[in-house]
Amino acid sequence: MILFTDLDGTLLENGKVKTQKDIDALHQFQDSGGIVAICTGRSKFEVVPAIEQGLPYNYMILNNGGEIYDGEKAIIEHRISQKAGVEILDMLVKEKHLYSYFANDDEQLSYYQGKCAYFPSHKPTDLDFIDEYHRSHGFTILCTHQDTDDFSITQKYMDIINENYRDEATAHRNEIFLDIVPAHCSKGTGIKDLVHYLGDKHRTFGIGDSYNDLSMIEMCDVGATFHFSDLSIKEKAQKSYSYVYEFIDDILGGYYELER
Template sequence: MIKLFITDLDGTLLGMNHSLKQKDITAVQSLDEKGIDFGVASGRMDHEILEVLKKVEVGAHRVSQNGAFLYDRDDQHIHSQTFEGPLAKRILDVIEEEPLIKTVSTADSTYTAKHSKWIDLISEQLFHDIIVEPSLRDHVGTKIHASKISLNGTEHEITEAYERIHSSLQGDVDIFISHESCVDIMPKAINKGTGIQALLDTLDVNPEEIVCIGDSFNDLSMFELTPHSYAMSGAHPKVKEKANHVVDHVYEAIEDIEKKMKDECSTF
């Protein structure tokens, strides 16, 4: 019996320029009448997830910033984790020479040390402006409590940067390609999988009773939790390999689960 449906946002439920498909919205809204709870697991901040939920007109459990923050659908705080100051500064030192756009996220803000046209482009896909703070490194760990550190660039640049950073920081952080143009660095053992597991423990729900759908490498940790995992057809081939099903749209996953639940009921 499925009790919880969890979706990623960007590239899954959410398209470019914050677009949503009406069929996906309708399918998500129908979950409640099927007795299925709804959740979102995203690299975005919690306040951004809430903005999307306003458009969908539903409430949801929320795993934000790849598991750094966790709230239930009643807005009760379950979990949060940020970097220790010295480690955050070390990460900034390691990535200093990388020819990529670097940003530092806190619970509700995003910072960068230098403005560029790319910062403006990234800001357009967020629900808030990126703050330019030239003294960013000095403030990290004191005024700025980092929960996620990201690098943005071309797919080729991101792949190469991932290998270098992973080699330098392996064992101290969780690092993954969250989008073809972005690498996210997280505190150790903080990812969507651990965030969802904390939620399941709170709700007293088993991993076999949830469905997860996503499209990026940061979704693999939640795919590993459940046999009911769905990848978007536009995802990287290695991401699709790790999912048990592949669909074009979120509503197709919901329809598939509904069919399977009906088939189960008909056997009794």
């Protein structure tokens, strides 16, 4: 059996582990013979601070299915082309109310109103954001969000990207963020790829809280979410929880065996 778990809003709150009980339950799941796969929109640069908090895992699905790691080894890698990535970023940086981000195999930088910083450390840098992405040979993920909680400007670019770059990139909404990943990639495709890599014989469980988790919830044999999640997400899940450890307790306790 494999447990696919989101990070932000699921195991993490404001970048910090919600409860030690979740970590203990993940260890218990592994001790029972289960496989833990982190399934996130984050890039490899952003996952490191979470892992360093002691989160146990066997595999990582990153960039909404764009990359899959077996420990430290990448087993599947997809990229947004240099041409498409540059064109998309050229649009985003012209909007003064948008934060923009890009990651490639070497760096991840953020940009807002002319200022560039390393991400996720937020350490300012004198690097020229526009020059840096124009020099990139391709991108693992692009990201943007507004400087308010409104999604109107971001929605506009989500529609533009999915309409005009459908063969190059896919834009997923993740609460206020817009994750732009290689074409046809999602958490659902990442799960399908990893299960195939492992031999297609595992029962799958998935839990997440946001819109980009819908493909994960629908792909897994059992998909779960949280009491606080949007109704559109709850409608696709089989059960809602307050914490991940409660979901694991049900899995290991045989609740879903009875439901089969």
